[in-house]
Amino acid sequence: MTAAIRANLPVFAVIAPLFVAFVLPTFARRTRLVEGLVIFVQAVGLWGTAYLARLVLAQGGLPIIYEVGGWSAPWGIELVVGNLGAFFLLVVAGVSLPVAIYASGNLAKEVEGARRRAWFYVLYLLLGGALAGMSITNDLFNVFVLVEVATLSCCGLVSASQEPSGAEAAFNYLILATLGSGMILGGIGFLYIVTGHLNMGFAARALATVWQDYPHVVWMAISFFMVGFGVKAAFFPLHIWLPDAHSVAPSPASAVLSGLAVKGYIICLMKVLFHVVGPELMQVFSLNRLLVLLGMVAILIGSILALGQDELKRRLAFSTVAQIGYIFLGMGLLNVKGMTGALFHIASHGIIKSALFLAAGAVITQTGKERVSELAGVGKKMPITMGVFTIASLGLVGIPLFSGFVGKWYMLLGSLGAGDYLAAAVIVAGSVLCAGYLFPVIRVAYFEPAPADDWQEPGVRQRLALILLAMGIFVLGTIPGPLLELALAAATDFLVFN
Amino acid sequence: MMKDFVLKRIVIVLLPFIQMYGLYVIFHGHVSPGGSFAGGMILGLGFVAFATVFGLDRGRQMLPEKVTTLTESYGTLWYGIMGMIGIFKGFPFLANKLAGIDVGVPGTLTSGGLISWIGLGVGIRVASTITTLFFTMMEEKP
Amino acid sequence: MRILLSKLLINYPYMASVVLFIIGASTVLTRSNLFKKLIGINIMESAIFLMFIAAGNTRGGAVPILDQANPGASYINPIPSALMLTGIVVSVSVTAFALALIVRLYDSYGTTNARRIAEMRNGVADR
Numbered sequence: 001m002t003a004a005i006r007a008n009l010p011v012f013a014v015i016a017p018l019f020v021a022f023v024l025p026t027f028a029r030r031t032r033l034v035e036g037l038v039i040f041v042q043a044v045g046l047w048g049t050a051y052l053a054r055l056v057l058a059q060g061g062l063p064i065i066y067e068v069g070g071w072s073a074p075w076g077i078e079l080v081v082g083n084l085g086a087f088f089l090l091v092v093a094g095v096s097l098p099v100a101i102y103a104s105g106n107l108a109k110e111v112e113g114a115r116r117r118a119w120f121y122v123l124y125l126l127l128g129g130a131l132a133g134m135s136i137t138n139d140l141f142n143v144f145v146l147v148e149v150a151t152l153s154c155c156g157l158v159s160a161s162q163e164p165s166g167a168e169a170a171f172n173y174l175i176l177a178t179l180g181s182g183m184i185l186g187g188i189g190f191l192y193i194v195t196g197h198l199n200m201g202f203a204a205r206a207l208a209t210v211w212q213d214y215p216h217v218v219w220m221a222i223s224f225f226m227v228g229f230g231v232k233a234a235f236f237p238l239h240i241w242l243p244d245a246h247s248v249a250p251s252p253a254s255a256v257l258s259g260l261a262v263k264g265y266i267i268c269l270m271k272v273l274f275h276v277v278g279p280e281l282m283q284v285f286s287l288n289r290l291l292v293l294l295g296m297v298a299i300l301i302g303s304i305l306a307l308g309q310d311e312l313k314r315r316l317a318f319s320t321v322a323q324i325g326y327i328f329l330g331m332g333l334l335n336v337k338g339m340t341g342a343l344f345h346i347a348s349h350g351i352i353k354s355a356l357f358l359a360a361g362a363v364i365t366q367t368g369k370e371r372v373s374e375l376a377g378v379g380k381k382m383p384i385t386m387g388v389f390t391i392a393s394l395g396l397v398g399i400p401l402f403s404g405f406v407g408k409w410y411m412l413l414g415s416l417g418a419g420d421y422l423a424a425a426v427i428v429a430g431s432v433l434c435a436g437y438l439f440p441v442i443r444v445a446y447f448e449p450a451p452a453d454d455w456q457e458p459g460v461r462q463r464l465a466l467i468l469l470a471m472g473i474f475v476l477g478t479i480p481g482p483l484l485e486l487a488l489a490a491a492t493d494f495l496v497f498n
Numbered sequence: 499m500m501k502d503f504v505l506k507r508i509v510i511v512l513l514p515f516i517q518m519y520g521l522y523v524i525f526h527g528h529v530s531p532g533g534s535f536a537g538g539m540i541l542g543l544g545f546v547a548f549a550t551v552f553g554l555d556r557g558r559q560m561l562p563e564k565v566t567t568l569t570e571s572y573g574t575l576w577y578g579i580m581g582m583i584g585i586f587k588g589f590p591f592l593a594n595k596l597a598g599i600d601v602g603v604p605g606t607l608t609s610g611g612l613i614s615w616i617g618l619g620v621g622i623r624v625a626s627t628i629t630t631l632f633f634t635m636m637e638e639k640p
Numbered sequence: 641m642r643i644l645l646s647k648l649l650i651n652y653p654y655m656a657s658v659v660l661f662i663i664g665a666s667t668v669l670t671r672s673n674l675f676k677k678l679i680g681i682n683i684m685e686s687a688i689f690l691m692f693i694a695a696g697n698t699r700g701g702a703v704p705i706l707d708q709a710n711p712g713a714s715y716i717n718p719i720p721s722a723l724m725l726t727g728i729v730v731s732v733s734v735t736a737f738a739l740a741l742i743v744r745l746y747d748s749y750g751t752t753n754a755r756r757i758a759e760m761r762n763g764v765a766d767r
Contacts, residue, residue, distance in 0.1 A: 004585055011591040015578060022574040025567050069584070069592040141723050148730045152737060159741060164748035165761055171674065171741045172754075178681050178734050179668055185688045185727060186661070192720070193695045530705065535729055604706065631736050635743075 009048050010066040010079045013089055014133040017041055021125035028118035035104040038121050042100045042128070046093040049132075053086040057482060061489045074202050078138040083490035084343075088135035088267050090483065091347045094472065095259050095354050096128050098465040102358050103252035105461030109365045110250040111160055120160050120250070123153040127256060131264040140188045140198045140276075143268050147184060151177045151232065154261050157253035158245045169244035176231050176241045183228030190221035191276065204276045211281060222277060222285060229269035233262050235328060236298030239321045243309075246317040251361020254313060258320045259354035263346045266327055274494040279334055291332025296426040298325025303433035310371045312360045315437055316353065319396070322430060323349045329423060330411045338414025339491035340484070345407030347483055348476055352395045352404060355469035359389040362458040362466070372441050377450020379442070382457050386445050388466040393438040395473045398431045403476035406484065502551075509551045516544035524621040528610035534617035538624025545629045554636055561629055569626040576619030580612055592616075653694035660687035672755040674742050678735065685731045689724045696720030 005012070020041050024034055055064065063082035067073070081089070103124070111117050130150035137143055155177070159170035192198060194214050195206035211218045227238070234242040242262075246254050273282060282288055302322030309315040323345070330342025362385045363378055364370055379386040395402035398409075408427060415423035457463060476483060520541030527533030549557025584593030594612045595601050602608035610617075648655055664684025668677050696717035704718040742752060749757045 004588060008585050008591060015581075015591070019575060019578045023571050026571045067590055069594060070590045070596040141726075145726060145730070148734075152733060155737065155741075159744075164745065167741050167744040167748070168757055168761060171738065171745060174734065174738055174741065175668060175677050175681060178738075179665065179684070181730075182661075182664075182681070182684045182688055185685075186691065189688060189692045189695065192692075198719075531703075533725075535725060604708070635739070 006051070008066075009052055010064060010081050010136055011068065013045060013048055013052070013136070014079070014129055016045065017125040017129035017132065021122045021129065024118055024122050024125070028115045031108075031114050031117060034118050034121055038125060039097070039100050039104060041125065042093065042097040045128070045132075046097050049086070049089040049093040052081055053090050053482065053486060056081060056083060056086040057485060061493070073199050074197060077142055078199060079136045080138040081136050083486050083493055084267070084271070085136035087343065087347070087483065087486040087490055088263070089132055090486070091263070091350050092128060092131045092135065092260055095350045095469075096124075096256060098468040098472075099252050099255050099259075099354055099358065100124070101468070102255075102361075102462050102465035105459045105465075106361060106365060107250065107252065110252075110361070112162060116160065120157065120253070123156040123160070124252075124256065126150075127153040127157070127261060131260055134264045134268050138200050140191065140200060140203065140272075143271070144181065144185055144188055147232065147265065147268060148181050150261060150264055151181060154245075154257055157257065158249045160253060161248055161250050163248060165244075166248045169241070169248045173241045173245040176238075180228040180231035183224045183231070187221045187224035187228060187272075190217050190224065194218060194221070200271065200275050204278060207276060207281075208278065218277075218281070219285060222273075222287065225269065225272050226287075226290075229265050229272075232265040233269065234321055234324055236294050236301065236321065236325060239298075239302070239324075242321060243314050243317040246320065246357075247311065247313040251313075251357055251364070254317075254361070255354035255357040258317065258357060259350040262320065262324060263327075263350055266324070266331075266346065270331060270494065273331075279495055282334070288332045288334045291328050292420065292423055293332075295325045295327075295329030295332060296423060298322060298328065299426055299430040300433070303430055303437065306437040307433065309437075310373055312364070312370060312372050312375070312441065313357070315372065315441075316356050316360060319434065319437065320349075320353060322434070323353070323396070326408070326411065326427070326430065329427070330407075330414060333411070333414045333418045333420065333423070334495065335414050335417050336488070336491045336495055337410050337417055339494055340488045341407045341410030341412075341414055343487040343490055344410060344480070344484060345404070347487070348395065348403035348407050348473070351469055351472045351476065352392045355388055355392040355466065355473065356396070358462070358466055358469065359385050359392065362462050363389075366458055367453070367455050372444060375441065375444050376448035377445070378455065379446035380450050381453075381455040384457055384463050385466060386442070388470045389445075390442050391470045391473055393442060395477065396438060397435045401474070401477045403473045403480070405477060406480050505551050509547055513544055513548055516547070517541055520544065520621070520625070524617050525607065525614045527617045528613045529605055529607070534620035535624055537617070538621035539628060541621060542625035542628030542632075545625070546632045549629075549632065549636075554633065558633065563630075563633075566626040566630050566633075569622050570630065573619045573621075573623030573626065576622070577616055580616045580619065583612070653690060653697075657687045657691040657694065660684070660690065663687075672753050674745065674752045674754055677754070678738050678742070681738075682731065682735060685727065689727055692720040692724050692727075 020037060027033055061083050063080045066079040068077045068079065107117050107120060111120055127150055130146045130153065133146040134143065137146060155170045155174045158173055159166050191203055194210060194217050195203045197203040197206055231238045246258050249257060299322050302318055302325055306315050306318035306322065309318055327342045327345055330338045330345065363375065363382065366382065367378065369375055395404040398404045408431065412424055412427050415427060520537045523532040523540060524534050524537030527537065545557065545561055548560065581592040584591055584597045587597040589596045599611040600608065601611040661684055664680045664687055667680025667683065671677055671680065696719065698714050698716055701714045701716040704715040745757060746752055749760055751757060
């Protein structure tokens with residue numbers, strides 16, 4: 001029996017959260033059971049993905065290929081747990097477990113009613129399953145379906161707060177994201193028309209031989225993919241929905257939306273661009289220049305806009321725009337170092353931004369203050385929460401020993417290796433700006449006199465989740481070990497394949 | 499709620515046939531056009547027609563919210579259980595003929611093997627989703 | 641020029657889908673009525689469905705149901721049609737969700753105009 005489970009782990013990573021999510025509404029009123037089940041599923045998921053990652057590392061990067069229904073590649077759907085798949089599965093499972101623990105403690109204060117909370121967990125698990133699927137699927141149409149599941153559950157999570165502005169942000173997000181999925185579907189259509197395959201490997205092989213016959217169609221397909229995934233991943237000029245959506249959602253939702261959901265679309269875009277289109281073709285269409293250029297603009301504009309926000313969660317949301325810029329910049333450098341940096345930044349930003357949003361959420365629910373200028377003295381009243389916030393800020397700025405440093409260091413090396421000194425300068429300037437919008441929060445919280453209000457630390461579960469994430473930031477910064485190894489191998493797969 | 503006598507009789511007479519047709523489309527998904535989504539839609543629209551003609555309260559009596567929640571959840575779970583048959587027999591998820599399920603003569607009802615049974619779960623899910631959507635939209639107070 | 645025109649005429653389903661896509665996308669981006677935005681999304685998605693299904697079509701092809709007694713000369717490619725069924729399901733759920741959100745917005749703001757809603761929300765935030 002255990003052997004059967006082990007052999008089917010790739011498919012369980014996707015379907016276990018989905019099916020548990022579908023059963024949750026039947027006992028929606030029993031909150032304890034729902035929470036326990038969600039945390040249990042996430043914990044088992046973390047164990048399973050760690051096992052898969054160890055297996056992939058032990059095989060030296062040879063992918064585990066799972067054929068659903070026993071149908072082999074061009075006919076059936078493949079799940080491929082390669083370096084990239086194992087890496088992102090690990091990130092998804094590693095971030096969603098602490099967030100689920102935090103949500104079980106804090107959600108009662110942010111979402112009213114047991115049924116609404118149960119539906120929140122349903123959407124949360126659906127999002128987790130869809131992200132796991134995105135990281136390991138090898139089929140273009142499957143990508144579309146999973147992207148759509150993730151988008152709908154993201155919109156649901158955004159609208160979970162009762163405030164009317166939540167519904168408005170969710171609607172705007174839904175409209176733009178659906179525009180994006182239409183574009184993605186169009187891109188898949190163009191690729192299917194040209195290559196006749198939906199499997200990524202087969203499509204890539206066909207595309208390498210036929211693209212010269214239909215350069216315009218391929219160009220259309222790539223631009224559709226860029227715009228489609230760009231809208232969903234909040235790539236710079238298309239980020240307008242993000243600050244509203246991520247700042248009104250309940251804080252656990254903001255954490256997964258900013259930390260994971262956006263990254264899932266980037267992983268899909270990476271798969272399409274590097275596994276199907278290929279680096280050579282990207283250079284032909286000078287896509288790499290575009291990615292680096294827009295990435296630089298995103299870093300600068302996102303950071304500058306974040307500087308001007310007084311609302312804490314909005315400031316963090318704009319910071320996400322800037323950090324997405326880093327990832328795209330690393331992608332566009334087209335060398336192994338830059339790619340590794342981008343992938344590792346996906347992991348470290350996932351953990352850091354979740355920690356920041358959860359800490360901000362804890363501060364907001366405990367004190368009721370949403371603006372940075374009102375947070376005077378929070379650091380003394382809530383030492384653990386603000387301590388985690390400080391660690392996460394240091395990590396995001398890129399101080400050595402914290403996880404943000406590793407990714408940024410690799411991207412810096414990559415940009416110097418590519419001879420792009422402007423990009424290197426922007427990476428450093430982005431870090432300085434990042435310090436500029438995060439350190440004032442810490443200064444206000446610690447060095448300004450506290451009011452007489454009686455503010456308490458959040459409950460045990462929230463503190464546990466925050467400490468877990470802070471430890472994650474530390475561990476990834478000091479001994480990045482296996483995760484960095486996986487990222488490096490995935491980057492090599494991307495750039496040196498066929 | 500509509501007061502028209504003819505309409506009420508016609509819906510009462512047609513309802514069993516609509517539902518039979520829905521099940522027919524679900525089970526013949528692999529040999530003819532249609533399938534679990536289309537069939538489930540027909541199945542659900544039968545209830546919607548009933549509720550439109552006889553009023554929302556009668557409709558809710560026939561199909562209480564508890565029932566639709568259960569069918570929605572377990573319709574999908576049914577899909578998972580059917581998929582697990584393959585795993586229990588030592589084959590991948592959703593294995594059909596591989597897992598030793600009888601797939602009869604091509605072109606006949608049994609030739610789908612697992613597909614019809616999976617389709618049943620999906621169809622029930624679709625039908626209950628459609629009715630839930632209908633009731634949610636109609637019960638919304640202006 | 642004549643070759644180009646005849647190519648365009650032969651591929652009329654693609655031309656129709658391009659026109660529909662542009663109509664849909666511009667409706668989404670320029671109209672401020674929430675319902676019109678939603679309708680624009682639906683038009684845009686149908687354009688993509690049309691493109692996919694046109695790509696699966698072969699002229700004079702038979703319905704892809706295997707009839708062993710008298711097999712047809714050529715069949716239509718069933719994969720795009722099957723995929724688009726999934727696409728339609730997705731678009732139905734998006735539409736239902738968006739309608740539910742519009743109902744909630746109308747309840748709390750009393751209007752379905754995106755611009756007025758944004759103005760009202762900003763006014764509330766400033767006060």
